[in-house]
Amino acid sequence: MDNSERHANSPADALPGTNVPGADLPHFVGVLGGGRMGAGITHAFLINGANVLVVERDEASAEAARERVESAAAKSIERGAVDANLDEMVSRLTVTVDYDDFAGRQLVVEAVPEDWDLKVTALRGIEERLADDAYLASNTSSLSVNGLARELKRPQNFLGLHFFNPVPASTLIEVVLGEQTSHALAHAARGWVEALGKTAVVVNDAPGFASSRLGVAIALEAMRMVEEGVATAEDIDNAMVLGYKHPTGPLRTTDIVGLDVRLGIAEYLQSTLGERFAPPQILRDKVARGELGRKSGKGFFDWNG
Numbered sequence: 402m403d404n405s406e407r408h409a410n411s412p413a414d415a416l417p418g419t420n421v422p423g424a425d426l427p428h429f430v431g432v433l434g435g436g437r438m439g440a441g442i443t444h445a446f447l448i449n450g451a452n453v454l455v456v457e458r459d460e461a462s463a464e465a466a467r468e469r470v471e472s473a474a475a476k477s478i479e480r481g482a483v484d485a486n487l488d489e490m491v492s493r494l495t496v497t498v499d500y501d502d503f504a505g506r507q508l509v510v511e512a513v514p515e516d517w518d519l520k521v522t523a524l525r526g527i528e529e530r531l532a533d534d535a536y537l538a539s540n541t542s543s544l545s546v547n548g549l550a551r552e553l554k555r556p557q558n559f560l561g562l563h564f565f566n567p568v569p570a571s572t573l574i575e576v577v578l579g580e581q582t583s584h585a586l587a588h589a590a591r592g593w594v595e596a597l598g599k600t601a602v603v604v605n606d607a608p609g610f611a612s613s614r615l616g617v618a619i620a621l622e623a624m625r626m627v628e629e630g631v632a633t634a635e636d637i638d639n640a641m642v643l644g645y646k647h648p649t650g651p652l653r654t655t656d657i658v659g660l661d662v663r664l665g666i667a668e669y670l671q672s673t674l675g676e677r678f679a680p681p682q683i684l685r686d687k688v689a690r691g692e693l694g695r696k697s698g699k700g701f702f703d704w705n706g
């Protein structure tokens with residue numbers, strides 16, 4: 402990556418009155434980590450007119466992140482989901498490996514892996530490069546937003562923006578407010594979500610937020626029903642799909658998410674919210690046998706073929 406490419410689209414290039422279609426969106430957005438979620442978040446801001454800087458941990462990951470975003474952008478144009486010119490869209494994307502490039506960004510969304518120490522180091526590193534009035538968000542799916550905020554110098558400018566996977570197909574963003582999140586930021590975040598064409602669910606920080614807590618609660622009960630021989634996994638899922646219009650049943654969703662991932666979340670919710678989230682033995686047994694769901698070919702359903 403040469404220097405001219407790295408610094409194209411920097412905030413210093415902003416023209417007064419730069420027109421961004423998503424009226425309430427910041428013009429200059431940063432994303433830390435261009436993996437599955439970071440690339441999706443980048444895509445969401447790009448298709449709505451923002452300039453987006455992605456910072457990755459090394460050159461190889463940066464290249465992979467760029468490919469992920471460009472391919473998602475091309476697909477959304479091909480599908481007709483986005484009416485835009487690919488070259489123009491890609492010209493608003495910058496991918497680097499240097500945290501210093503975050504200087505001047507109005508909003509940065511952190512999307513590195515779900516590891517406390519990694520997130521704290523990353524968020525502090527971003528914060529020290531941002532202006533005092535810039536906003537910082539984490540895409541964490543389970544860590545305490547209040548806990549992360551306590552590690553920062555400007556907790557009033559920090560909140561959780563929990564995008565869902567896959568970002569282009571999901572219309573939900575959970576806006577997670579910390580105790581110290583300012584009213585101005587809470588208000589602005591609702592506007593961003595709307596400008597991204599999605600719907601905000603606003604939650605005061607609590608373990609599992611709203612979505613994981615409820616999703617995992619239903620899934621754990623479904624697992625206990627399989628364990629007790631109440632019905633087959635197929636029939637339990639059909640009860641929710643056909644009876645309650647859930648797009649996917651709780652056990653199939655568990656297979657897609659990964660049984661190991663769900664076990665980790667259940668253990669965390671058990672430790673924070675109590676025994677009602679205790680993982681059923683059937684979940685522990687399946688994880689111990691390597692039946693992790695779709696990624697291993699077997700979970701509550703058979704995914705081979």
Ligand SMILES: NC(=O)c1ccc[n+]([C@@H]2O[C@H](COP(=O)([O-])OP(=O)(O)OC[C@H]3O[C@@H](n4cnc5c(N)ncnc54)[C@H](O)[C@@H]3O)[C@@H](O)[C@H]2O)c1
Binds near residue numbers: 456515542565
């Ligand atoms: N995958 C999901 O379904 C999902 C859904 C909602 C939220 N989340 C959350 O989003 C976050 C990211 O998850 P993901 O699935 O995209 O992970 P991922 O592993 O696909 O992507 C993480 C990216 O971060 C990069 N990275 C790692 N350390 C870095 C560093 N120090 N500096 C810069 N980049 C770094 C990696 O190279 C990778 O590209 C996690 O907090 C996760 O809990 C995930």
